[in-house]
Amino acid sequence: MNIGEIAKRSGVARSTVSYALSGKRPVSETTRRRIQAVIDELGYQPNASAKALKEGRTRTIGLVIPPAGRRLTDMQLGFVASVVDAAARADLDVLLSPSGGEHDRSFERMVGGRRVDGVILMEIRLEDDRVTRLRQSGLPFVGIGRTDRPDEMSWVDLDYETLISRCVHHLADLGHRRVALVNRAGDLLAAGYGPAHRARAGFRRAVAERGIEGVEACCADDARAGVSCVGQLLADHPGLTAIATVNEAAMPGMYRAIEGAGLAVPADFSIAGVAGRHWAENLHPPLTAADVPADELGAHAVDLLVRCISDPAAHHRLLLAPPISLRGTTGPARPRP
Amino acid sequence: MNIGEIAKRSGVARSTVSYALSGKRPVSETTRRRIQAVIDELGYQPNASAKALKEGRTRTIGLVIPPAGRRLTDMQLGFVASVVDAAARADLDVLLSPSGGEHDRSFERMVGGRRVDGVILMEIRLEDDRVTRLRQSGLPFVGIGRTDRPDEMSWVDLDYETLISRCVHHLADLGHRRVALVNRAGDLLAAGYGPAHRARAGFRRAVAERGIEGVEACCADDARAGVSCVGQLLADHPGLTAIATVNEAAMPGMYRAIEGAGLAVPADFSIAGVAGRHWAENLHPPLTAADVPADELGAHAVDLLVRCISDPAAHHRLLLAPPISLRGTTGPARPRP
DNA sequence: TTGTAGGCGTTATCAA
DNA sequence: TTGATAACGCCTACAA
Numbered sequence: 001m002n003i004g005e006i007a008k009r010s011g012v013a014r015s016t017v018s019y020a021l022s023g024k025r026p027v028s029e030t031t032r033r034r035i036q037a038v039i040d041e042l043g044y045q046p047n048a049s050a051k052a053l054k055e056g057r058t059r060t061i062g063l064v065i066p067p068a069g070r071r072l073t074d075m076q077l078g079f080v081a082s083v084v085d086a087a088a089r090a091d092l093d094v095l096l097s098p099s100g101g102e103h104d105r106s107f108e109r110m111v112g113g114r115r116v117d118g119v120i121l122m123e124i125r126l127e128d129d130r131v132t133r134l135r136q137s138g139l140p141f142v143g144i145g146r147t148d149r150p151d152e153m154s155w156v157d158l159d160y161e162t163l164i165s166r167c168v169h170h171l172a173d174l175g176h177r178r179v180a181l182v183n184r185a186g187d188l189l190a191a192g193y194g195p196a197h198r199a200r201a202g203f204r205r206a207v208a209e210r211g212i213e214g215v216e217a218c219c220a221d222d223a224r225a226g227v228s229c230v231g232q233l234l235a236d237h238p239g240l241t242a243i244a245t246v247n248e249a250a251m252p253g254m255y256r257a258i259e260g261a262g263l264a265v266p267a268d269f270s271i272a273g274v275a276g277r278h279w280a281e282n283l284h285p286p287l288t289a290a291d292v293p294a295d296e297l298g299a300h301a302v303d304l305l306v307r308c309i310s311d312p313a314a315h316h317r318l319l320l321a322p323p324i325s326l327r328g329t330t331g332p333a334r335p336r337p
Numbered sequence: 338m339n340i341g342e343i344a345k346r347s348g349v350a351r352s353t354v355s356y357a358l359s360g361k362r363p364v365s366e367t368t369r370r371r372i373q374a375v376i377d378e379l380g381y382q383p384n385a386s387a388k389a390l391k392e393g394r395t396r397t398i399g400l401v402i403p404p405a406g407r408r409l410t411d412m413q414l415g416f417v418a419s420v421v422d423a424a425a426r427a428d429l430d431v432l433l434s435p436s437g438g439e440h441d442r443s444f445e446r447m448v449g450g451r452r453v454d455g456v457i458l459m460e461i462r463l464e465d466d467r468v469t470r471l472r473q474s475g476l477p478f479v480g481i482g483r484t485d486r487p488d489e490m491s492w493v494d495l496d497y498e499t500l501i502s503r504c505v506h507h508l509a510d511l512g513h514r515r516v517a518l519v520n521r522a523g524d525l526l527a528a529g530y531g532p533a534h535r536a537r538a539g540f541r542r543a544v545a546e547r548g549i550e551g552v553e554a555c556c557a558d559d560a561r562a563g564v565s566c567v568g569q570l571l572a573d574h575p576g577l578t579a580i581a582t583v584n585e586a587a588m589p590g591m592y593r594a595i596e597g598a599g600l601a602v603p604a605d606f607s608i609a610g611v612a613g614r615h616w617a618e619n620l621h622p623p624l625t626a627a628d629v630p631a632d633e634l635g636a637h638a639v640d641l642l643v644r645c646i647s648d649p650a651a652h653h654r655l656l657l658a659p660p661i662s663l664r665g666t667t668g669p670a671r672p673r674p
Numbered sequence: 675t676t677g678t679a680g681g682c683g684t685t686a687t688c689a690a
Numbered sequence: 691t692t693g694a695t696a697a698c699g700c701c702t703a704c705a706a
Binding site for chain 1: 383387389409442450589621
């Protein structure tokens with residue numbers, strides 16, 4: 001079914017059908033109705049490829065997600081869901097590309113084949129080939145996260161450095177003198193993943209500012225790694241009384257390790273972190289954390305991208321530092337039993 | 338950058354460039370090389386819209402996911418990831434549509450605008466408008482899940498009826514005489530969501546077969562609902578000694594409620610369920626469950642869809658009933674303290 | 675108020 | 691071995 005068929009059956013020219021649909025030229029009420037009747041009867045809808053070819057835009061945005069090998073965290077899932085949702089509200093479709101570091105066919109198809117009008121890039125590294133590729137392609141794009149040259153692109157990001165720093169200050173205020181950072185996985189840190197680096201930087205800064213002792217550990221993104229990582233920390237550092245963490249996925253395991261060591265939270269041991277609100281609330285006990293507004297982040301990213309598309313020269317940035325919500329996993333420091 | 342430009346700079350006709358790229362017609366080695374050099378230099382890649390228009394196919398599949406309002410379960414996330422991954426392996430792109438029951442613009446764009454060559458439909462209801470719409474459109478599609486007329490479409494599904502029945506039999510074998518089913522959310526059941534209905538059917542059948550007492554409860558898909566639901570069950574039914582469940586997301590809460598009632602798992606109380614392997618393993622203690630092979634399901638769906646696309650007349654079906662993995666949350670029945 | 679015609683970038687048929 | 695040309699379905703400038 002195409003516009004020519006509709007035109008023929010309505011007894012008008014193809015252009016008249018087109019104008020009746022777009023409203024860009026007045027069409028008499030009678031012909032408009034006749035055309036509409038035929039369209040309704042046959043269930044016609046313009047072919048998206050032809051339209052995209054003619055108009056030079058696809059009304060589609062690309063969303064580049066981490067490849068499926070490593071499973072997405074709850075927070076990342078929140079981003080994806082909110083991007084898809086915000087795009088749908090703006091009548092934009094979303095094309096997904098699971099692309100990691102190297103050249104990736106689906107990414108290349110999306111960018112090189114001009115399948116999309118713009119791209120949202122998740123899980124950006126401090127140095128990122130995909131950013132380079134997108135810049136040279138001229139396609140508008142927005143990062144959820146930023147590289148080490150943040151002024152050269154548009155992005156929305158969480159201020160992990162500030163957030164972790166606030167956690168440490170909060171713990172120091174409660175009298176904790178020996179605090180550990182449970183960071184993301186070691187390979188992410190090694191690969192130059194921004195949040196892991198910036199969390200470390202914020203941790204070091206705050207620890208120095210307060211003159212307390214800081215211990216750093218990397219931990220894979222799952223509950224079992226959390227158990228062993230925190231188990232090790234507790235064993236190695238008897239004076240440790242608190243943890244600051246950005247590793248959402250490992251938290252259930254961290255709780256378990258603390259409990260397993262015979263410590264009560266927050267009476268004997270404190271935890272503060274950065275996590276999705278839903279995640280923090282559903283832990284037991286609910287986690288004192290800076291609540292990552294995943295929904296907002298995705299919506300903001302779509303919003304910025306739409307602006308980048310209409311004005312490709314401009315860059316837009318948004319750095320969020322949500323406040324810490326006290327939920328009861330932090331308390332006054334007390335020497336460990 | 339388009340094929341005409343490449344042709345001009347290579348000093349050949351547009352068709353020659355096209356053939357050099359597709360290999361559908363012999364091109365002399367020298368011209369081929371000359372063309373390739375220009376292509377490499379300019380980084381040319383055919384425009385996807387033009388190609389789709391000409392070829393009549395987009396090399397894209399649509400994936401219809403539940404709208405973002407209700408957040409996806411771990412298992413659903415696994416489906417999405419595996420579909421995207423399997424599609425990427427087959428050099429297919431994935432267009433996402435968050436569409437629930439009613440008419441949805443993004444769904445309509447995808448189907449009516451022929452933006453995709455086929456569709457994978459998640460979270461199908463026993464009666465589902467989207468299935469009706471897809472059938473009339475003639476677009477090949479595969480359901481992850483099936484309607485109450487399963488012979489009229491292609492699908493992959495889990496045999497929830499059999500799986501829950503096996504859980505009940507396993508519990509009965511251990512001597513449990515009073516067993517509860519913790520089903521998915523009540524509104525899902527009311528909306529005619531297949532897995533919830535089939536889980537109930539399997540539960541009732543097995544309970545009848547074993548002549549034991551069954552209690553049914555619906556529970557929203559999150560941990561806190563699990564706490565209150567199981568808390569209520571334990572309070573209302575003192576003789577209850579085991580639970581069978583398909584509500585993955587509520588399980589952490591269910592554990593918590595059981596623990597809160599002073600019961601140990603599996604010494605005092607048993608649980609068996611259906612859950613993603615990753616999920617079951619990461620619970621504490623690890624859950625005895627039929628492991629949903631989410632990765633396989635997604636890959637199978639893509640595979641079936643590809644076959645449906647090449648032969649639109651045929652229907653393909655796949656019903657999976659993975660065995661129960663014993664992990665230590667079920668034990669001999671013992672009267673509750 | 676409506677019709678005609680050209681072109682978006684490709685692929686494929688027909689000729690050379 | 692290669693080139694000219696038509697066609698995919700749509701939108702829109704121009705003409706009537």
